[in-house]
Amino acid sequence: MREVHLEAVTDGREDRGVDGGFSIASPGFVIGAARLPLPSWAQGLIFGILLSLPEAIITKTYAPILILGAVGGVIIGLIVGKWGA
Secondary structure (H helix, E strand, O other): OOOOOOOOOOOOOOOHHHHHHHHHHHHHHHHHHOOOOOOHHHHHHHHHHHHHHHHHHHHOOHHHHHHHHHHHHHHHHHHHHHHOO
16 A cells, blocks of 8 residues: 655745634624614625725635625624624
């Protein structure tokens, strides 16, 4: 039987998991903390798109990232609007 050796390829940054966690958690925090004179779903939509925009620009994967940011923002906005203070 032949052995296969796998090596982790990194660019010297082991903190990518932390970066990803902040990019996922930040819309929920911002949408919950911000108060705009808009319906909660619209507020979530705006912040979801705005907070997804830098990642979309960096990766040049605009449509999937912005669509998921918009949908996630609307969902979080609706949740905050219904159960938030």
